[in-house]
Amino acid sequence: MSVISEENVRGGSVFKNISADDEDTQPTEIESLCMNCYGNGTTRLLLTRIPFFKEIIVSSFSCDHCGWSNTEIQSAGRIQDHGISYTLRVETKQDLNREVVKSDSATTRIPELDFEIPPFTQKGSLSTVEGLLDRAVAGLEQDQAVRRAADPEVAEKIDEFIQKLRKLKDLDSEFTLVIEDPSGNSFVENPMAPQKDNALTVSRFKRTVQQDKQLGLRADDDPDEPAADDLEAMRNEVLVFNTNCPECNAPASTNMKLVQIPHFKEVIIMATNCDSCGHRTNEVKSGGATEELGTRISLHVTDISDMTRDVLKSETCSVLIPELEFELGMAALGGKFTTVEGLLKDIKDLTVSKNPFICGDSGPSSQMQKLIEFGEKIDKVVAGEMDIHVILDDPAGNSYLQNVYAPEADPEMKVEKYTRSFEQNEDLGLNDMKTEGYQEDN
Structure with a gap:
């Protein structure tokens, strides 16, 4: 030897x-x-x-x-420090010839067919994109003869799915290939390397505790709760996960980050961008539990500088502007982390620009005129020509408005804590929630 x-x-x-x-x-x-x-x-x-x-x-x-x-x-x-995810948009015959290294711990997905090969179900392979499709077809065909005898209906559905996989090689339509490997040892060729490949997206991610156990990096009896250093790393990292666009249903990516708001609490900001149709959306959720008391925040807007104050409006928060006789109910606009100016512009877009009941020639002229005047008043407030009170009423206690004088009291802002009513607890689903007093049945 x-x-x-x-x-x-x-x-x-x-x-x-x-x-x-x-x-x-x-x-x-x-x-x-x-x-x-x-x-x-x-x-x-x-x-x-x-x-x-x-x-x-x-x-x-x-x-x-x-x-x-x-x-x-x-x-x-060795197993890499981070997992890796490849997203390839297969558009040409040359894309089918790209070399692919797929380790046994990798997950392979084709979102358009809702098809997934779970980890550790196939051995590692060195192939091409076309070779991966052929291997998937061969795996599905392996026991078809037995299925046709035992369950013809299931065998027929699998035959139909096999034909869909084979059509992918003809490129009748573009498709997406996603390979996600927590070991970091999978690879999809970039034929233009070292230049950037616009059809290929590569991202790295931190493994979960469960993935560490699957790779043998942790003992099976280790707790699933992340360690303190893992939580700290998560706070400093933008997490990216695959999803579908809510508008065109094309594959898209959602970015998520934990953000600590000074003098408040930790929140989760999520943003989704779709490269296919250009749709963008963002959402904010509280990183903590529902507070014991509700919160009502009242800001007297007296100067144009108030427009730059940060606002966290949770999805359970309603907005009131008494001077304009306006009230925005819970769940409208969803959760947002913006400024006072951004919140007012979103209110104007919701009530005037994007209101489907007043758009077009069929809209009532009197109602249209009232909403147009409302939009003009919002513009005056944003320009600093009109004083108003902005009231955020959140029974869950998870909304926030920036105090520019912090940690001192803000003379233009009033924060009140109050006990929720039965109806508010009902809206939040708290009346039927029981977390204490359980006894294990003998």
């Missing part, structure tokens, strides 16, 4: 770049036991390097006695 020195590894004499023209790249052959017929077969090992990625070990087994064969790949390095 030969010994591989560290100098040879560093010098690149062991791991070779993938090339069909390199005659020196020869696999190592080892006689090994066939697990199908228990005869002696041959395992071939090839240590190779993928450009702009890392070293891998490609192993292939074949048995001359029964004809059984098997191939898989393994990373020649």
